[in-house]
Amino acid sequence: MNTSTHPIITFIGGGNMASAIIGGLVRQGHPTSALQVVEPWDEQRARLAQQFPGMTMLPAASAELKSSDLVVWAVKPQTFKDAALAAGPFLGDALHLSVAAGITSESMAGWLQTQRIVRAMPNTPALVGLGMTGLMARAAVSDADRALVERVVRTTGELVWVNVESDLDAVTALSGSGPAYVFYFLEAMRDAGARMGLAPEVAQQLAIGTFIGAATLAQRSSEPLQTLRERVTSKGGTTYAAITSMDASGVKAKFADALFAAQKRAAELGAEFGK
Ligand SMILES: NC(=O)C1=CN([C@@H]2O[C@H](COP(=O)(O)OP(=O)(O)OC[C@H]3O[C@@H](n4cnc5c(N)ncnc54)[C@H](OP(=O)(O)O)[C@@H]3O)[C@@H](O)[C@H]2O)C=CC1
Numbered sequence: 001m002n003t004s005t006h007p008i009i010t011f012i013g014g015g016n017m018a019s020a021i022i023g024g025l026v027r028q029g030h031p032t033s034a035l036q037v038v039e040p041w042d043e044q045r046a047r048l049a050q051q052f053p054g055m056t057m058l059p060a061a062s063a064e065l066k067s068s069d070l071v072v073w074a075v076k077p078q079t080f081k082d083a084a085l086a087a088g089p090f091l092g093d094a095l096h097l098s099v100a101a102g103i104t105s106e107s108m109a110g111w112l113q114t115q116r117i118v119r120a121m122p123n124t125p126a127l128v129g130l131g132m133t134g135l136m137a138r139a140a141v142s143d144a145d146r147a148l149v150e151r152v153v154r155t156t157g158e159l160v161w162v163n164v165e166s167d168l169d170a171v172t173a174l175s176g177s178g179p180a181y182v183f184y185f186l187e188a189m190r191d192a193g194a195r196m197g198l199a200p201e202v203a204q205q206l207a208i209g210t211f212i213g214a215a216t217l218a219q220r221s222s223e224p225l226q227t228l229r230e231r232v233t234s235k236g237g238t239t240y241a242a243i244t245s246m247d248a249s250g251v252k253a254k255f256a257d258a259l260f261a262a263q264k265r266a267a268e269l270g271a272e273f274g275k
């Protein structure tokens with residue numbers, strides 16, 4: 001571990017998720033001089049270098065990686081193995097944190113020849129400091145290593161630990177992919193509002209404000225979600241008509257099917273690209 005107060009953090013893959021975490025770290029005062037990114041795509045490297053001046057930008061794994069205290073794996077599951085085999089020999093005794101969907105810590109331990117591995121499943125609201133991340137550590141990970149991971153992840157929002165690694169596939173289905181479901185509902189609400197005659201931008205403003213308001217109310221309230229819902233649902237009123245229509249179409253069951261499809265895909269990605 002380097003002796004300065006800020007660990008050297010290396011990102012393998014400099015795309016959406018890496019940018020979100022780097023943004024959180026920099027906002028919280030992590031110096032860019034203690035950040036390195038391996039990113040093969042020239043344009044993306046240039047974008048990151050402009051956004052976060054002072055970071056070490058590398059087109060491929062090389063000897064510079066030896067100084068890493070923490071390595072954050074932010075490549076697609078499909079490219080993880082190749083990236084791990086390329087960077088592994090340069091990584092010394094670093095702690096590893098993967099955000100890749102599906103790829104198990106067992107696969108990583110084989111490719112990287114280490115047990116110091118934590119898996120994370122973040123989500124894109126990390127970009128605005130409102131991320132939700134699920135974490136799971138291999139048994140050999142020390143309390144100090146867990147604390148370092150928590151420090152990094154907290155710069156992007158909240159976190160929860162799970163003990164069973166396969167639970168991360170459920171976390172992926174729920175909160176990892178979750179922002180996309182919210183955007184999907186927002187699109188549906190905006191489009192329906194527009195069909196009712198509202199200007200689309202007004203409908204969108206109403207939809208987004210409603211999501212933020214309802215989610216904040218749910219977060220601050222000690223009452224069950226069902227009670228909050230029932231409070232909106234006046235007997236014989238408009239909400240009752242809407243919820244009855246959704247129940248008749250089986251929306252809840254269809255929504256559950258969608259989450260199970262995501263969970264299944266996470267496990268498939270691990271089986272397909274973890275070999
Ligand atoms: N986006 C999301 O909402 C979430 C994503 N994740 C996980 O995060 C990971 C990254 O996703 P995301 O950031 O969206 O993906 P991106 O495609 O935005 O980022 C991945 C980056 O890695 C680069 N890359 C490819 N091969 C290598 C290599 N060998 N070495 C270094 N970098 C490489 C890619 O470059 P190029 O494009 O040239 O291939 C790309 O810029 C995935 O595993 C995903 O499962 C987890 C939670 C949420």
Ligand SMILES: O=C(O)[C@@H]1CCC=N1
Pocket residue numbers: 101172176177
């Ligand atoms: O869609 C995906 O595979 C990644 C993982 C969670 C969110 N995006």
